Amino acid sequence: MSAVGAGSTAQIADFVAAIRYEDLPASVAHDTKRIIADTIACALGATSMVAGQIMISTAHELGQSPRAATVIGSRRRASAAACAFANSYLANLLDGDETLLNSTHHACCTVFPALALCEAQAAHGKELIAAVAAGYDIGARIGLSLTIASINVNGDVQRVPTAGLGWAIFAAAGAGGRAMRLTARELAHALGIAGWVSPISCHRKWDETRDFHMMKNSPHGFMGMHGVMAAQMAQAGMQADTSILDGGAGYWALAGSPDCNWAVLTGALGEKWWISEAAVKPYAINRLTHHSIDAFRKIVRDHRLQPDEISSVCVKTFARVASPFLSGAAAPETPIAAQFSLPFALAACAYGIDLTPQWQSAEVLNDVRLRSFTQRIRVETDPAIQRLMAEDFRRTRRYPRVPAMVIVMARDTSYSASMEYAWGDPGTEETRMTDDELKAKFMAYTAAAMAPKRASALLDALFNLEHISSIAKEISPLLRTTVQQRS
Numbered sequence: 001m002s003a004v005g006a007g008s009t010a011q012i013a014d015f016v017a018a019i020r021y022e023d024l025p026a027s028v029a030h031d032t033k034r035i036i037a038d039t040i041a042c043a044l045g046a047t048s049m050v051a052g053q054i055m056i057s058t059a060h061e062l063g064q065s066p067r068a069a070t071v072i073g074s075r076r077r078a079s080a081a082a083c084a085f086a087n088s089y090l091a092n093l094l095d096g097d098e099t100l101l102n103s104t105h106h107a108c109c110t111v112f113p114a115l116a117l118c119e120a121q122a123a124h125g126k127e128l129i130a131a132v133a134a135g136y137d138i139g140a141r142i143g144l145s146l147t148i149a150s151i152n153v154n155g156d157v158q159r160v161p162t163a164g165l166g167w168a169i170f171a172a173a174g175a176g177g178r179a180m181r182l183t184a185r186e187l188a189h190a191l192g193i194a195g196w197v198s199p200i201s202c203h204r205k206w207d208e209t210r211d212f213h214m215m216k217n218s219p220h221g222f223m224g225m226h227g228v229m230a231a232q233m234a235q236a237g238m239q240a241d242t243s244i245l246d247g248g249a250g251y252w253a254l255a256g257s258p259d260c261n262w263a264v265l266t267g268a269l270g271e272k273w274w275i276s277e278a279a280v281k282p283y284a285i286n287r288l289t290h291h292s293i294d295a296f297r298k299i300v301r302d303h304r305l306q307p308d309e310i311s312s313v314c315v316k317t318f319a320r321v322a323s324p325f326l327s328g329a330a331a332p333e334t335p336i337a338a339q340f341s342l343p344f345a346l347a348a349c350a351y352g353i354d355l356t357p358q359w360q361s362a363e364v365l366n367d368v369r370l371r372s373f374t375q376r377i378r379v380e381t382d383p384a385i386q387r388l389m390a391e392d393f394r395r396t397r398r399y400p401r402v403p404a405m406v407i408v409m410a411r412d413t414s415y416s417a418s419m420e421y422a423w424g425d426p427g428t429e430e431t432r433m434t435d436d437e438l439k440a441k442f443m444a445y446t447a448a449a450m451a452p453k454r455a456s457a458l459l460d461a462l463f464n465l466e467h468i469s470s471i472a473k474e475i476s477p478l479l480r481t482t483v484q485q486r487s
Contacts, residue, residue: 005262008245012138013187015269016174019134021126021466028273029466032133034438035098037462038280039091039111040072040479045284045357045445046093047073047481049335051214055221059086067120070476073449080116081228084172087112088224092216094357095339096284096445100277101398102422104143105287106168107278108220110135113172113227117179118471125468125475127179133275135175140274142245143167145265146257149393156319156386157393162256164201165218169194170251172227180231185242192240193230195251199223207325212337261397280424280433282441283355288321288402289342290422292379293355295406296346298417307350307373309410315342316382317404318389330374335360347373356444400427435463450481 021029046052052073059071065079072087091097091108098107114131117123148163173194177187199219206217234240245251245265252260283290292315299305321327321342332338338345338360345355347370353359364370385403392400401420408415425431433441439459446455458478461468468474 005245005247005250005260005265008250008262008266009188009191009243010184011266011269012141012174012245013184013191016134016138016178017182017184017187019130019178019270021130023270024130024133025273028133028276029129031273031276031278032129032136033463033465034280034435035107035136035275035278036111036115036128036132036465037442037459038438039097039107040458040462041442041445042092042094042097042108043072043087043090043112044449044481045096046090047449049093049360051336052090052093054214055086055089059083065120069116069119070479072479073481075480080113080120081225081232083116084113084176084228085221085225087116088172089221092220094284094360094445095286096281096357098278098280099287100140100274100279101144101396101400102279102287102402103148103398104140104165104168106139106143106165106171107136109168109223109227110139110171110175112224113231114175114179115471116228117176117231119476120472121180122470122472123179124470125465128471129465131175131179133273134178135171136275136278137273138174139168139171140277141265142170142251144274144398145261146252146255147259147261147397150258151390151394155390157389159203159207159320160256160258161204162201164199164203164255165220166198166201166223166255167251168218168220169198169223169227169230172224173230174227176228176231177234180235182231182235186234188242189238189240190230190234192242192244193233193238194227195244195254196240197226197230198251198255201256210325210328210340212332212334212340214336216336277426279422279426280438280441282423282433282437283345284357284360285339285342285345285355286326287422288318288399289326289345290424291402291404291419292317292321292342292406293345293349294423295404295417295419296408297349299406299408299415300350303410303415305350305408305410305415307369310350310373310408311376312409313346313377314407315346315377315379315404316385316407317379318385318402319381321402321404322379322381327379330377331371332365335365338365342379343374343377344370346377347371354444356441357448439463454478454481
């Protein structure tokens, strides 16, 4: 084995095993509570969707356990693995969950394995915070250590065909293992088990066929479940590859990455916490579209434009946003297709529809006004923005900003606005979502799933997790609710 990267698995396992709530900087503990609350809101918001109800039903079929946990959107309980399966999927179903550097999101696979195991063990709130902070961090490190794109001969950012989100299973195993208080050696085995069942990348097929089906672009539910199972198996004595992340034959090579950024993988462990870099998404739609949406909403709001006054909308942005992947489905037929349609989202905004779960309802999808308005919208690649994206990528290997300019013709006048960072991005003080804004999102996303009084009580408990003595007794009852399926 190459000496480069040797011992990486052990370093990460040692880090996760050693983390205690008291080790977390106060800002990191607070940011973790924010991500926990946001991820739970996204899951609750998806419980009435057809795909969500299928997952809830499947979790029940997977069976009970002496140490059962809560399936969101249900009054029934199931095994921790079954709960992580359904809940991790639900949290990503609306596409309203957090993102990291506009390229990945894995809180769904972090929060719910930790929550299920903390509930099953009647752990206190501090344990949940520590587990989520640790799991999210190692997931981010493994994901960010992989190369997802390159600069092509034209100087543009081009996605690596093998890039995917299968690495999020390590976040699930790490969070689950920390929730179970595994030893460093057990955690190394849990990571090895997780690596052995990490899913293949489906991104290329998802991008090219654009068949926006219910499995979406990565099996988040299965990664949540397998992360829990990896932790449980390791605790029971299952032995696995304890060098899964190490050297020239490590996970990076198995995942098809051209190389591994070892400095990101293990550098500054316990000093830099990636969960504080996570962006909270206000809109239930692919994050790369948010910058254009913010610019359009600003124009409409500032000039009080009415839909019938707008004759055309031109969006100039990054090639991936302008591609058929995000700008091709002007008249989406399903909620998931809507999550990948910038034109339809802009049409909804023109008519004052907030991009919360309700915008993915059949009523909105079948609104002929919106379908007609999309014909006035053009999304195109801007060469200058392409150059900026390439410069950023050379420096960071990700997308810290997604510049967009929107030009609206209305009242025989041209109005324009530009954005580089979207609302919810913690990179600037102006765009970071405040606690009050996040709480407003929580109430909006949970509105169809529970009464405002219950939602408010749950939100208060989540923002005071460090004072919760038992997840099972104080958080779980607030999560149990029966939701009617909608189309």
